[in-house]
Amino acid sequence: MDFNQAVLTVFIVGAALIVAAMAAVALTSGGAPQPQSEVQPRGYALRRRWFWALAAATVLALIISLPHLPYPSASAMAADMHVTVTAQQYGFTLPAELPRGRPIIFDVTSRDVNHGFGIYGPDGRLIGQVQAMPDYVNHLPFTFTVPGHYTIRCLEYCGVGHAYMQASFEVK
Amino acid sequence: MNALTLEERGISSRVMWLYLGTGLAVFALMAVLGLTMRMAQATWISLDPTMFYAIMTLHGAGMITSMALCGMGGLWSLMYREHRMRPSVAYWAYGLVVAGVVAVLLSVFPGKFGAGWTFLYPLPFIGATWPSWATGLFLIGIALVTAGWIVWCIQMFGCVVSAYGGLRGALAWDLVFHPKEFAASGREAPPPQAFAALVASVDGLLAGAAGMLIGVALIVRWLSPSTVLDPLWAKNLTFFFGHTFANLTIYMAIAFVYVGLPRYVDREWHTSQVLAVAWWGTLLFVATAYFHHLYMDFVQPRSVQYVGEVASYLAAFPPAIVTVFGGVLLVYRSRMRWTLGSLFMYAGMAGWIVGGFGAVLDATIPINSILHNTLWVPAHFHTYLLEGVLLFVLGWVFHNLEERSGAATSALVRWIAGLGIFGGGAIFLLGFYVGGADGVPRRYAMQPPPGPEISAWASTGAIILLAGLVVVLVEGIRLARKRAASAA
Numbered sequence: 001m002d003f004n005q006a007v008l009t010v011f012i013v014g015a016a017l018i019v020a021a022m023a024a025v026a027l028t029s030g031g032a033p034q035p036q037s038e039v040q041p042r043g044y045a046l047r048r049r050w051f052w053a054l055a056a057a058t059v060l061a062l063i064i065s066l067p068h069l070p071y072p073s074a075s076a077m078a079a080d081m082h083v084t085v086t087a088q089q090y091g092f093t094l095p096a097e098l099p100r101g102r103p104i105i106f107d108v109t110s111r112d113v114n115h116g117f118g119i120y121g122p123d124g125r126l127i128g129q130v131q132a133m134p135d136y137v138n139h140l141p142f143t144f145t146v147p148g149h150y151t152i153r154c155l156e157y158c159g160v161g162h163a164y165m166q167a168s169f170e171v172k
Numbered sequence: 173m174n175a176l177t178l179e180e181r182g183i184s185s186r187v188m189w190l191y192l193g194t195g196l197a198v199f200a201l202m203a204v205l206g207l208t209m210r211m212a213q214a215t216w217i218s219l220d221p222t223m224f225y226a227i228m229t230l231h232g233a234g235m236i237t238s239m240a241l242c243g244m245g246g247l248w249s250l251m252y253r254e255h256r257m258r259p260s261v262a263y264w265a266y267g268l269v270v271a272g273v274v275a276v277l278l279s280v281f282p283g284k285f286g287a288g289w290t291f292l293y294p295l296p297f298i299g300a301t302w303p304s305w306a307t308g309l310f311l312i313g314i315a316l317v318t319a320g321w322i323v324w325c326i327q328m329f330g331c332v333v334s335a336y337g338g339l340r341g342a343l344a345w346d347l348v349f350h351p352k353e354f355a356a357s358g359r360e361a362p363p364p365q366a367f368a369a370l371v372a373s374v375d376g377l378l379a380g381a382a383g384m385l386i387g388v389a390l391i392v393r394w395l396s397p398s399t400v401l402d403p404l405w406a407k408n409l410t411f412f413f414g415h416t417f418a419n420l421t422i423y424m425a426i427a428f429v430y431v432g433l434p435r436y437v438d439r440e441w442h443t444s445q446v447l448a449v450a451w452w453g454t455l456l457f458v459a460t461a462y463f464h465h466l467y468m469d470f471v472q473p474r475s476v477q478y479v480g481e482v483a484s485y486l487a488a489f490p491p492a493i494v495t496v497f498g499g500v501l502l503v504y505r506s507r508m509r510w511t512l513g514s515l516f517m518y519a520g521m522a523g524w525i526v527g528g529f530g531a532v533l534d535a536t537i538p539i540n541s542i543l544h545n546t547l548w549v550p551a552h553f554h555t556y557l558l559e560g561v562l563l564f565v566l567g568w569v570f571h572n573l574e575e576r577s578g579a580a581t582s583a584l585v586r587w588i589a590g591l592g593i594f595g596g597g598a599i600f601l602l603g604f605y606v607g608g609a610d611g612v613p614r615r616y617a618m619q620p621p622p623g624p625e626i627s628a629w630a631s632t633g634a635i636i637l638l639a640g641l642v643v644v645l646v647e648g649i650r651l652a653r654k655r656a657a658s659a660a
Contacts, residue, residue, distance in 0.1 A: 004542055008609035011533055015526045022522045025500050029437075029508035036439045036506075043501040047446075051493050058485045061536060065481070068538040071470055089299045113295045114403065116468070116545055118613070124621075126542050126611030131468045134294065134403050138470040153620070155545040155613055157288045159299045160221050163616040 004125055070128065072105055072141040080105045080141065087115035087132035090161035092152050097170050100147050106140040108132045115165070116155025122148030129155050144171040176253060184249040187262045191245020192569060194266070198238035198273060199562070203641070205231045207634045210603075213619050214627035222301050224617040225286030229310075232289030233276050236418045237317055239557060241269060242565040243372070243424030244324050250427055251328065251369050254362075255335035261327045268320030275313030285310045288615065290414060293390060293406035297397070308394050315387040321417070322380040329373035336362045342370050344448035351445065361443040365427035367451035372424045375416055375459050383413035404471060415462035418553065422524060423454060425561045426495060428568035429517045433499055435571070436514040437506035441498065450490035457487035464535045468544050477537065484535030488528050496521045512581045512647065513574050515590065516567030523559025527552050530605065545615075547623075548608025555601050558637070559594075566644060573651040581647055589647065592640015596633045603630025 001009065072080075080103040086093040088111040098104065108117045108130050115132040117140070130140040144150075147170075154165035176184060205227050212219035219227075248262050279285040283306025287296040291314070296307045336342045337359075346354040347361045354361075362370075386409035393399040434441045463480025466472050499521050508514060530552030534543050543549070574580060581589075603626050608614075612623040619627065 004609045004611065007533060007539055007543070008605060011530055011605060014529050018525050018529065019522055022500060022518070025504050026508075026518060028505050029503050029510075031505060033507040034505040036502075039501060039504055039506075043497075043504065047493060047497055047501075050497065051489075054489065054492060061485065062482070065536045065538050066478070069477070070538065070541045071474060071477070112298050114292050114407070118545075118611075120611060124611070126546065128541055129468055129544060130470055133407075133469065133471070136404060136469075136471045138468075140470065153613055156292070157225075157290070157295075157615040159295065160225060160286065160301045162225075163221070163613075163618045 002125060070130075070140065072139045076103060076141050077105060077139060079103075082107050085109070085117055085132065086111060087117065087154070087158075087165075088112055089159055090154070090165040092117070092154075092165070092167035094152070094167060095169060097172060098144060098150075100144050100171050103141065103143045106130065106142060107137050108140060109137045110134045113158050114156045115158045116153075118153045118155035120151040120153060122146060122150065124151075131156055147171050174253075174256075180252070180256070183259050184252045187252070187259055187266075188245045188249035190263075191241050191248070191266060192565070194270065195238045195241030195245065196565070196569075198234055198241065200641075202231050202234040202238060203638060206235070207631065207638060210600075210627055210631045210634055212617065213623060214631045215624050216628070216631060219617065221617040222284055222286060225288070225615075226280045226284040226302070228615060229286050229288050230276065230280040233314070233317075234273065235557065236289070236414075236421065237269065237273055239421040239425070239561045239565070240321065240417065241266075243421050243427075243561075244269075244321075246565070246568055247328070247365070247369055247372065247424050247427050248324070250365050250431055251331050251335070254366060255331045257327055257331050261323060265320045265324040265327070268323060269317050270320075272313045272316030272318075272320060275309050275316060277313075279306045279310035279313060283309060290410055291390065292410060293386075293393070293401050293403055296390065297393065304394070308391070311387060311391050311394060315384065315391065318380050318383040318387060318413075321376060322384065325373040325376040325380060328369050329377065332362070332366055332370045332373065336366065342366065343452065344443060344445075347443070348445045348448050361448070364430040364441055364443055364447060367443075367448065367454075368423055368427040368430070371451055371455045371458065372420050374455060376420055378459055379413050379416035379420070382409045383417065386410055386413060404469065407466060407469065411465040412462045415465055416458060418557075419458050419461070422556055422561045422564070423458065425520075425564035425568075426491075426524075428564050428571070429495075429499060429521065432513065432568055432571040433502055433517050435575075436509045436511070436517075437502055439502050439506060441502060447494055447498070450494035453486060454490045457483045457490075461487045461535070464540065467537050467540045481535060481537055485532060488532050491524060491528065496525055510586070511570065511574050512586055512589065512644070513567050513570035515586060516563040516570060519590075519594065520560050520563030520567060523563060524556050527554075527556030527560055530555060542611070543608055545613060546608040547604045547612050547614050547626075549614055551601060551604030551608050554604060559597055559601070563593075569648065570651070573648060577651045577654040579651055579654050581651075585643065585647055589640050589643045592636050592638075592643060596636025596638075596640055599633025600630050600637050601633070603627065603633060 082105045085106050085108045110132040117132050118129040119127050121127045130138045150169055152167040211217045284302045285306040332342045333339050344361045430441055460479055460483040463476045464484045533539055534548055607626045612619055
């Protein structure tokens with residue numbers, strides 16, 4: 001299972017658990033009632049545990065995610081190969097061929113409006129992206145490990161030709 | 173709370189139903205437009221891209237405004253019970269918002285303005301396939317909606333601080349930090365719905381100021397084409413305004429649940445220290461979470477990207493731990509009376525949490541790299557809008573209709589409506605989530621594979637969902653007529 005499908009699976013399992021838990025509580029409302037004064041103390045005790053569980057999950061998510069941010073480090077900016085990408089309604093200017101296994105920094109900008117520079121791998125999966133903005137250059141670090149045909153699609157709405165704005169390159 | 177006189181009841185009711193009726197009518201139109209776009213993406217119907225993007229622009233702007241109108245009217249009537257407000261101000265706010273909606277509508281039909289509700293600078297002015305007047309009319313329309321919203325926020329903020337002895341009282345500061353003295357003083361904390369009003373008005377004013385600033389800047393650019401704006405500055409203002417305004421719709425609508433749900437379970441939903449502190453968190457995190465819209469703008473300062481992720485995570489705490497948990501606890505072993513009103517309110521809380529979970533995943537920066545501007549984005553906000561905000565609004569509408577008519581909806585109709593809204597809704601929403609995980613871009617008139625195939629079954633789900641909503645509409649009319657007949 002790739003990363004994209006893993007995220008979807010986590011969501012579906014989480015959503016199913018939320019719905020199931022709320023449905024289970026709804027079913028209790030048909031049984032013998034309990035006074036609010038009895039339900040509340042137990043509920044508040046459970047809420048404390050729920051708070052700490054959610055806090056732990058949040059800290060864990062931050063610990064896992066923050067070291068994997070897509071932003072370039074200063075050392076990578078200095079050492080890596082730079083590739084200029086220019087977006088313009090409705091196309092991209094970039095090299096037709098890129099090396100495999102070599103760290104690259106895409107220097108992405110736009111000549112007109114905001115665009116998105118979305119990289120789709122040979123298997124059709126979205127594997128990374130950055131915005132292409134007028135007056136600014138965004139630096140996207142990327143290392144291609146799989147050879148093949150890659151497609152670029154615009155991922156920021158840019159006008160009537162947005163859906164047709166794409167380009168491609170080969171990684172060898 | 174002072175009991176309303178008969179005349180005051182009439183004022184409260186007129187303002188509420190005016191806003192609710194208009195909001196739901198706009199919603200119905202926007203829902204049909206949404207289905208039209210999904211069917212075009214499924215290649216069931218042919219839609220010229222110019223028209224597709226014009227519809228998309230109207231759908232986005234109109235849907236959020238429709239839910240905001242519902243929240244504004246409902247919350248106004250609830251807070252009117254706490255502290256009397258001048259209805260003329262509410263009518264002015266309504267008039268400004270509706271004038272803005274009409275202007276936006278005209279900019280799209282016949283103007284075909286299609287720069288998206290985000291109108292990201294400089295898109296409204298470059299490569300436009302629509303006339304210049306449509307750009308101006310759209311921007312003026314957005315400015316009018318924002319002006320109406322600001323008027324409402326100012327009145328609501330004034331109401332909250334007047335009702336509870338200033339901002340300190342409205343925040344329940346003394347309840348939290350001096351509980352013994354507070355209890356001894358005999359004062360009462362603001363009810364839960366007052367926190368919704370406070371947060372909506374304060375964060376709403378901040379968002380409204382940002383919206384007005386970018387709106388006026390773009391109008392100046394429209395009038396004077398030599399004007400140059402900073403695209404990153406414009407993007408920050410646009411998303412701060414848009415995200416916060418959209419997000420606040422659910423925080424306004426939860427007030428309906430605070431007031432309505434306890435009546436179905438004969439239990440109390442009172443303000444505790446935890447509830448007050450939770451709303452303080454909401455006040456802060458709703459205003460700072462918007463940075464997650466700009467994760468892929470790598471030129472943003474790194475620090476605000478961290479703020480975006482942390483604030484987006486923490487924004488989930490108050491609803492997950494306090495409000496929805498409190499609602500679930502209220503229902504637990506309660507002998508709840510299940511009607512359409514209570515069903516919608518309870519199910520809406522599930523929709524809020526499920527949509528919020530999808531949002532939190534997307535707010536994780538490495539995950540955002542593969543989900544940003546894919547169908548995952550409409551997935552999560554359609555979840556909490558359709559299965560959250562809308563259900564809270566419908567729950568409130570039916571709560572009122574049921575109380576006034578003294579009638580209830582049959583189990584059969586509840587099942588049919590429920591199957592349509594939840595069953596059809598699940599299919600419709602899964603289309604967005606699956607498409608997002610497959611990297612299908614959002615805002616594409618023609619989608620790459622597997623987009624059209626997913627759009628086909630998502631459209632089927634949307635049709636079932638709309639059928640369920642039609643059943644709800646018919647049932648609502650039946651209850652309203654019953655009430656009218658009994659009143660006569």
